[in-house]
Amino acid sequence: MRATKLTAVAAALIFSASLAACGGDDTDSDAGTAAPAATTTSAAPSMAATDAMANFGAGCAAVPTDSADPGSFDAMSKQPVATAASGNPLLSTLVTAVKQAGLVDTLNTAPALTVFAPTNDAFAKIPAADLKAVLADKKTLTSILTYHVVEGKLTPAELAGTHKTIQGDEVTVEGSGSDFKVNEASVICGNVQTANATVYIIDSVLMPKS
Numbered sequence: 209m210r211a212t213k214l215t216a217v218a219a220a221l222i223f224s225a226s227l228a229a230c231g232g233d234d235t236d237s238d239a240g241t242a243a244p245a246a247t248t249t250s251a252a253p254s255m256a257a258t259d260a261m262a263n264f265g266a267g268c269a270a271v272p273t274d275s276a277d278p279g280s281f282d283a284m285s286k287q288p289v290a291t292a293a294s295g296n297p298l299l300s301t302l303v304t305a306v307k308q309a310g311l312v313d314t315l316n317t318a319p320a321l322t323v324f325a326p327t328n329d330a331f332a333k334i335p336a337a338d339l340k341a342v343l344a345d346k347k348t349l350t351s352i353l354t355y356h357v358v359e360g361k362l363t364p365a366e367l368a369g370t371h372k373t374i375q376g377d378e379v380t381v382e383g384s385g386s387d388f389k390v391n392e393a394s395v396i397c398g399n400v401q402t403a404n405a406t407v408y409i410i411d412s413v414l415m416p417k418s
Contacts, residue, residue: 264364264386267327267396267409270298281400288316289323289405298397298409301331308343309350315357321405322362322371324379324390326413334413351375355416361406364388364399377416390414 263271263281275282278295285292290312293299302325306312315321331339342349354375362371367388370380381390388395393412400407 263397263399265395265397265409267298267411268400271296271397271400284407285401285403287403289318289321289402289407290315292402292405293323293325293407298327299325301328302326305331305343305349305353309346309353311350311353316404318359318404320359320361322358322360323405323407324356324358324393324395324414325407325409326356326393327396327409327411330393330410330412351416351418352413355379355414363406367398367408373416375416377418379414 268281272280274280277283279297280295283292283295287295290303290306293306294303306315315323334342342352352375355373355377357374358371358379359374364386367381368383370378372378379390381388383389383395386398388398388408390408390410391414393410393414395408396411397409400409
């Protein structure tokens with residue numbers, strides 16, 4: 209019991225000394241009200257950053273959740289975009305097309321890109337004979353694929369609007385929140401991060417005007 213009282217007295221003395229060092233009662237009063245504000249200020253950017261990095265869209269459910277899987281969001285975030293896409297089960301046809309066009313290095317070495325990535329089902333909407341012909345025509349294939357790429361990493365807040373692609377033509381994005389259309393294609397899984405790109409997975413292949 210005596211030891212407990214001595215400990216309490218010592219703690220009180222230390223606390224009083226700390227207050228005196230900080231400048232007395234007025235300073236103490238200010239500090240007491242400032243502490244919660246400091247906590248709120250530091251938490252706000254963290255929450256905003258978390259929201260900015262969040263994936264959205266029903267199609268995201270098809271992406272593997274195990275971080276050890278090369279197609280998971282976590283694994284993709286550590287790889288440049290063409291390599292990252294090669295592990296995603298939704299994008300195997302796109303990866304084949306990118307390899308066929310010789311664009312792997314171009315996409316992987318770019319500093320920052322936004323990629324509108326058609327799913328396998330999107331490519332399946334194209335008649336098989338037409339798709340085969342496009343895959344065999346490197347010039348046409350390159351034009352189509354580069355029409356899906358915009359320089360810079362667009363966040364969901366920056367996505368709506370008209371954007372010039374590296375192919376040269378423009379794409380128009382409409383929508384907000386978690387509901388976007390790129391030309392006539394819908395974003396089914398958005399804000400997917402790779403080491404050098406932000407990817408928006410779409411349900412149709414975009415066709416350039418020229």
